[in-house]
Amino acid sequence: MSLVVVGSVAYDTIETPAGRAERVLGGACTYIALAASYFVPVGIVAVVGDDFAEQDRQLFARRGIDLAGLEHRPGKTFQWEGVYSDDWNRRETRRLELNVFAGFEPCLPEHYRRQPYLVLGNIQPSLQRQVRKQVPEARLVAGDTIETWIRTARNELLEAMREWHVLLVNESEARLLSGERSLRRAAETLLQVGPKAVVIKCGEYGAALFCAGDYFYAPAYPLAEVQDPTGAGDCFAGGFMGYLAEQGCDLVADKVPRRELARAVLYGSVLGSFCCERFGPKRFETLTREEIDRRFRELESYTRF
């Protein structure tokens, strides 16, 4: 194993203009881990209830994902229900039940603690710090967050960020966290907090990378049809970090590797695009590394002349 992922594993009910899916496997940890599993062996840290289904355990297992850090607790798994507006522009949370996730105290199995790569999904900043401490020798740590923590746990989040090499946020989070409208200014402000690179995800428009005075932009893959964008941002994170782990990037010892980070952003974009093609994590039941690499080359060609 090489990459540790911490975050939520959930059961989602999702309604989009393209249809509805009931109680499908979801959560940031799920999507990050599935996407990253195409690049390196992945281990997850999360909690599920006694309703966690065998078929979902098998989906992780088929992707070779280590479940030693998946805690089982009495009670129900985290549940979320969301509805996308007719124009896809807004997502409304209809129901959110933390259930067993409420008492989540991540404690990493011994063999997780020596891993070089760590992705901190958007859980409470205090939990992110707790996990970060347990992987002290990590050579590359990336963290994500959500509006809730920016608004309610800002200082703790800033403390957490100081211990990350890469911050992954979407554009509204970048603006809220930095107080800057311009993404360039927002990234400059966030880089001063500590991370060596800031990746700002712009959904269907792609993603921007800011590092060491440099900039890179990758468009999103132009899908003919979207079924469900849930998890696309997390798949971006998984593709991004999976690729960097595969390349053996070391942000502790080495200079910021612009070329590899840029390629990682492109891989993030590719994994995010596959995620949108089916409801929930369904696309990962059949997706192959070959398809990923083919789409990577295609996406790369879209900015070349």
Place this chain on the structure above:
Amino acid sequence: MSLVVVGSVAYDTIETPAGRAERVLGGACTYIALAASYFVPVGIVAVVGDDFAEQDRQLFARRGIDLAGLEHRPGKTFQWEGVYSDDWNRRETRRLELNVFAGFEPCLPEHYRRQPYLVLGNIQPSLQRQVRKQVPEARLVAGDTIETWIRTARNELLEAMREWHVLLVNESEARLLSGERSLRRAAETLLQVGPKAVVIKCGEYGAALFCAGDYFYAPAYPLAEVQDPTGAGDCFAGGFMGYLAEQGCDLVADKVPRRELARAVLYGSVLGSFCCERFGPKRFETLTREEIDRRFRELESYTRF
């Protein structure tokens, strides 16, 4: 002269979160012509009232723009007043006075009629057709439109589009005109109407080019600060067509030149970005071709690794 531009010349009053400008020169024709003038000699077709100021005539003249097609009529010039929301995401029209523009009947000077390049700004589709007929030998015609004409003159607009080589629209117009949410699908539908290339402008996210089964995406230039986005889409059109005219592109005789169209999209993005740096067309008082080419190379490097 090489490139003919038809559209509105206006006086705009603009309020953005960065400030306010009263009665500055505006209109699609103004921005397209100024942006294109860095590449080839430009002639404009528009109408102004007797309030048209000498300093504005001089701005055009300094950029070498032919004003033989600028009709002067008794009355006031077209006026527009718009306000951008605090988050920059919405623009509200506070006042719109067509004035002399209401009776605009574009009649091109003789020497305009033999020009190879034509940009049809977003005026009524019937007027666009009238102008198109007067430049029968054009080797590349690009047209823009707005929501108003898509809603009120749809059939006339589709007729007009059949006579264009390139359609330039923003993403909401592309969706409205095609009935498709996916930009890829929208472009496929619009390409079937007649144009050989469709460029979809996505504002601060960049622009996408669809042509001959191929795709190209150029990000927007990441500005640290925006003063006023008014005219950026028109400057995109001007930079795009100016570059293609400079290269002598011929979409009547030749195959669709993907490489040149892609570079043109990048130039469009660059010109749009300069436009946003100052209120109204102020940036064009000092902008040089050298600055444009430098930013082109910079923007190109942002998608390379």
